Amino acid sequence: MPAKPPSATDVSPLTLNRLCLYLRSLRRLEADGVSRISSQDLARRFNLSAAQIRKDLAQFGAFGIRGAGYDVSPLIERLDSILRLDRRHPVIVVGMGNLGSALACYLGFNHGSFEVVAGVDNDPGRVGREVGGFRIEHTDHLARVVRDSGAEIGVLAVPAKAAQQNYDLLVEAGIRGVLNFAPTRVQPVPEVPLKDVDLRIHLEELAYFLPPSDTDAGDAS
Amino acid sequence: MPAKPPSATDVSPLTLNRLCLYLRSLRRLEADGVSRISSQDLARRFNLSAAQIRKDLAQFGAFGIRGAGYDVSPLIERLDSILRLDRRHPVIVVGMGNLGSALACYLGFNHGSFEVVAGVDNDPGRVGREVGGFRIEHTDHLARVVRDSGAEIGVLAVPAKAAQQNYDLLVEAGIRGVLNFAPTRVQPVPEVPLKDVDLRIHLEELAYFLPPSDTDAGDAS
Missing domain, CATH: 3.40.50.720 (NAD(P)-binding Rossmann-like Domain)
Structure with a gap:
């Protein structure tokens, strides 16, 4: 059985941010009809880290099945419950x-x-x-x-x-x-x-990925 | 000298998100008149991970001085340049x-x-x-x-x-x-x-930290 989840104060904002991203990604998969996914596939599709996914989810007692991965809908329910999104x-x-x-x-x-x-x-x-x-x-x-x-x-x-x-x-x-x-x-x-x-x-993160413009030509170091 | 920074496609969205958070935190410190800070202090003040900070910044050639930490203003300039915020x-x-x-x-x-x-x-x-x-x-x-x-x-x-x-x-x-x-x-x-x-x-992240209400009393597992 899963261990008692850590209390709110044990979880860093960065971990929490990642859990919300996982939840968002899993909801997309569910909408697309995907019922099971490995941490590797999840990481690849949404540009995340597979090791980090496994570590984060294990911290909350959610373990994938080796070779088969996570069942999408139950994992969404579990994350909803962890994030207290199962109430109004x-x-x-x-x-x-x-x-x-x-x-x-x-x-x-x-x-x-x-x-x-x-x-x-x-x-x-x-x-x-x-x-x-x-x-x-x-x-x-x-x-x-x-x-x-x-x-x-x-x-x-x-x-x-x-x-x-x-x-x-x-x-x-x-x-x-x-x-x-x-x-x-x-x-x-x-x-x-x-x-x-x-x-x-969000603008800052986007700015990083902008293709170089003509006026950027001189800035190679 | 710093190594050539990785190209945009090498950097994961999560790393980028953290760099933006570091930049935000450093700007706050600069506004408060702090000129130098260790990764430990930075981590403590903004609820981040010191090891992660050192790893992320080293990836872009920004190394703190052992025992003294990072110079705040030069590090802001460096992050501005990495994130391409030094142009309009x-x-x-x-x-x-x-x-x-x-x-x-x-x-x-x-x-x-x-x-x-x-x-x-x-x-x-x-x-x-x-x-x-x-x-x-x-x-x-x-x-x-x-x-x-x-x-x-x-x-x-x-x-x-x-x-x-x-x-x-x-x-x-x-x-x-x-x-x-x-x-x-x-x-x-x-x-x-x-x-x-x-x-x-943002609502999801906040929901996690809400103090339990009276109606939550029955949900201990």
Whole structure:
């Protein structure tokens, strides 16, 4: 039987990031009708490391069958359970400008265990507007909106200067975790984990793979 | 002297992802006035692995001084150069709805070597509107807009069903790489690298760290 999984604090962000990537890759395979895959094939198809896959999954008690590999659907279920994606996570968006409105309607935030159930803004011009499946409420009523909607994850889509204040309001309102899209550092309290999202990293990773342009011709070392 | 750095195809996406994380962490340290740091301290502060840091950086010819660590600013310059962030990367956004408009104004997309220089949409109601530092143009004129703006990276912020068509249009227009925010798979051509952005992964990573709620009480195994 699998060993007791490590507690959340035992797992590094990099390991967690890889588990999410494995899950994403396995979901693609499942959609394509693949029922079983070896760590080698998984690594080859998604440009990962086979040894790392085996090590990461074994850490959570998921072992492939030598020569046969992993059963795709059961492994997805196992990863869903490890990542706590087998339960519902209602989301509230704070700041319903362009970014907040886009996130409220974003498929990935309204799929599987996630659902954006509420949104607040402090601009009276936005309050009352319908976005996604809800009506925008005023930030003044955040505590009630969190309680009534059952939201447990808060998404900060406010300007940088308003991020800390709105994080603090979310904490007071009883939210359990916060995803921060504001381009600034927020000081979290230990009880309410905070994750910063920096979209620039995707541009940086892409920049590395751009084919050289004519103007790059002179830079061979 | 450092060995010749590996070519782009030698580097796995996971390694690249880590290099970008190191760069981010080092920039924070530089902003905080730290001029030198050991791999151990870097690992401790940002929850990374010291051995992995040394291995990754050595692969690119960046070696710390034993007992003293890495000089922060020169290492940032080195990583900037490896990641090709020491040159300008103009960006065009395709699809200027809520998400596209948010990305056009997003600080991380208008900082350092990146700048959103143009945006197109096929909705005549949006064409002509000022967003960020440019006026939205019609997608029909994509080739001219790419040429005139010098854009080299395209950002797809269109609905899923329009993603492939707009990727193809960007390729025809001579773009050199594409970042895809549309929640669908796009079939890329080898000459124009494509990177999918799935914002859901951030929610998944956060979900793992949420403190257990009262309703989780029964799920101990």
